[in-house]
Amino acid sequence: MNKKLMYSEEHLKYLRKEKKDKVFVLVCQIAILVVFIALWELLGYFGVINTFIMSSPSRIINTIAELYASGDLWYHTAITLYETVLGFAIATILGTLIAILLWWSEKLRRILDPYIVVLNSLPKIALGPIVIIWVGAGIQSIVTICFLILIVVTIISMLNAFRECDKDKILLMKSMGANTLQILWKLVLPSSIPQFISVLKINVGLSWVGTIMGEYLVSSAGLGYLIVYGSQVFQLDLVMASTLILCVLASVMYLLVALLEKRVLKSRH
Amino acid sequence: MQPYLKLSNICLNYHSKQGETMALKNVNIDVAKQEFVAIVGPSGCGKTTILSIIAGILKPSSGTITLDGKPLATNTREIGYMFQRDHLFGWRTIQKNVELGLEISKDKSPESKQIVQDLLKKYGLTDFANQYPHQLSGGMRQRVALIRTLVLRPKILLLDEPFGALDYQTRQTVIDDVSDIIRNEKITSILVTHDINEAVCMADKIIVLSHRPATVRNVVMVDLDKTVSPSKRKKDKRFTELLNFVWKELDSE
Known part of the structure; x- marks a missing residue:
């Protein structure tokens, strides 16, 4: 009907x-x-x-076509994507685990609190040179920089989410004889899922910042590398083309998280 | 006869940086089996504190609690707790919410499953079993919250202002509903409330507490017809007398 x-x-x-x-x-x-x-x-x-400085849509398309023909498009995109996803995944998982640990032990949280505050206010990119020396120039240092930018924010946001969990609900579970693991697993984690998704959203954006910054500092491949290289040889078409690809990739990754959010929140209701 | 639940000389001190506050001072409460006791008192006098002590969440500074002649064990299924808000978990279905306590105590016995089904059926929730809390009305949700504690077959049910969050019209219906279920299941209950109306129309016995440090001022026996619903009890002439009496007791500080 x-x-x-x-x-x-x-x-x-x-x-x-x-x-x-x-x-x-x-x-x-x-x-x-x-x-x-x-x-x-x-x-x-x-x-x-002046299209030499400003480039133009047609020149950008041509550049992308050239990159595609030479196989460079996939090569550089794949490397940047790999670094970003790796940094994003490690930081999100490890950050959440550390947040769980700090939620579990109030003492530990209090002891580490000033360190987290300092690490949070430090511009992580300042650690770039140290990272390069310690872990070596290459993909590993880019992933590390990306990781450093994400980890503290993840810990703080997730810890806040855990601590915001309704005290009466915890009391209810305790009155039913629940132990800390059960409170975590059955109450605190499921009730923090909306905040976890917003952390994912923030991290998607930040992970691209981390990777590109890392590539600016030290790289021999990747979209960030193409941008720096393009600007050094004054090939603005290459800079614009790489930026455009980056823009598309970041949007797709964000959309994926938004899609996940829609599905998760739907099944919760 | 030995009372079922006995609180003897319970004292509780709160410690904070500002100093020490005495919240409870020599509180003595006797509750008989299947009795419905209401605790009333001025706001902030420590009514909820008493419930937390009975639930084993707070340790008293001194004094003893016995249940059925034995010292009360903490963190067991013996005590059920019902709050002002229903605290149903939004990501669980009604059935899953009701089974929460069983999951916590890792109780997978068919008997317990059967109890869940029976209670859901008995109180008209079977049709809602696979729905989520937000699809139910406030009154229904409070009923689910009550069933959730009853599934564990608690020896004592603690009710902490369980009707406080409901609007006026729903409240009386839910009071009748909850009262009916509690009498039906023959559960020993302790209700904490600031609403004297609620206390008089539901309870067998009312304990009036004093200002902080709280101690028992008076115990009022409610001699109303317990076979009728609380809303019908309110129409009794005796109800108003009792109400006024409890009012005066609270006011006479």
Whole structure:
């Protein structure tokens, strides 16, 4: 049966308006992109802006096509993606585990509190040179820098989430004879899932920052490397193309987390 | 006759950096088997503290508690606890929520499973078993919270302002509902409340506490017809007399 038959005229009007608004927003979003690209291309074409410095959409596409043809596209993208995902995964998992440990032992948390505060306020990129010397130049130091940028934020956010868990719910579990492991497993972890997902979202963004910063400092391959290399040889097309690929990758990774969020939160209700 | 639950000379001191506060001073409470006792007192006098001590969550500074003649063991299934908010876990179905206590005590016996099914059926929750808490009304959720504690067959049920979060209209219905279930299941219960109405219409016995440090001021026996629902008891002339009496007791400080 058609559901529409059951709705009143007023409700149909409301639905039509909702749909109209949605279409309007989408059209505007696409329009902004199209106008931006077209304007960039045209201004370059008519010589208003210098395409040698500003590049242009067509030159970016050509550069990407060249990179694809030479096989460099996959090579550099794969390396950056590998570093980012590795740094992201290690930091998120280890950070959550450390947060669990600090939640478990109030004493340990109090002892380590000042160190966490200091580490949190330190700009982690300052540790870059030390990292390179200690773990060696290469992928391992990039992953380490990415890891360092994420780990403290992860620990602090997850610990806050655990500590925000309703005291009465903990009391309820204790009155049923639950031990700490059961409280953690059946109450604290499941109730922190929404915060865990927002930590994932933050970490997705930060992991790209970490990796690209790492690649700026020390690398012989990767999108960050292409950007630095492109700017040094004054090949702005390469810089722009790499940035565009980066933009797409970061968005896809964020969308994946958003998708996960939608699924998890749906099954919780 | 030996009372079922006996609190003798319970004292409790709170320690903080600012100093030591005496919360409870020589509290003596006797509860008979299957009795419904209500504890009333001025706000902040330590009513909830008494429940925490009975539940074994707080250790008294001095004094003894015995259940059925034996010292009370902590962290067991013997004590059920019901809070102001239902505290159902949003990520668990009603059935899973009700089974929480069994999971904690790793009780997988078919008898316990059967108790869950029976209680769900008896109190009209079978149809909701696979739904999530947010799909139920406030009153229903409080009923689920009660069933969750009853599944463990507690010897004592502690109720800490269990109707405080409900709106006025729902409250009376839920009071009748909870009272009915408790009388039905013959559970010894202790209710803490600041609402004297609630105490008089539900309890067999009311314990009036003093200001901090709390001690028992008076014990009022409620001689209302226990075979009818609390809302019907409220219509009794005696109800108003008792209400006024308890009011005066609380007020006379």
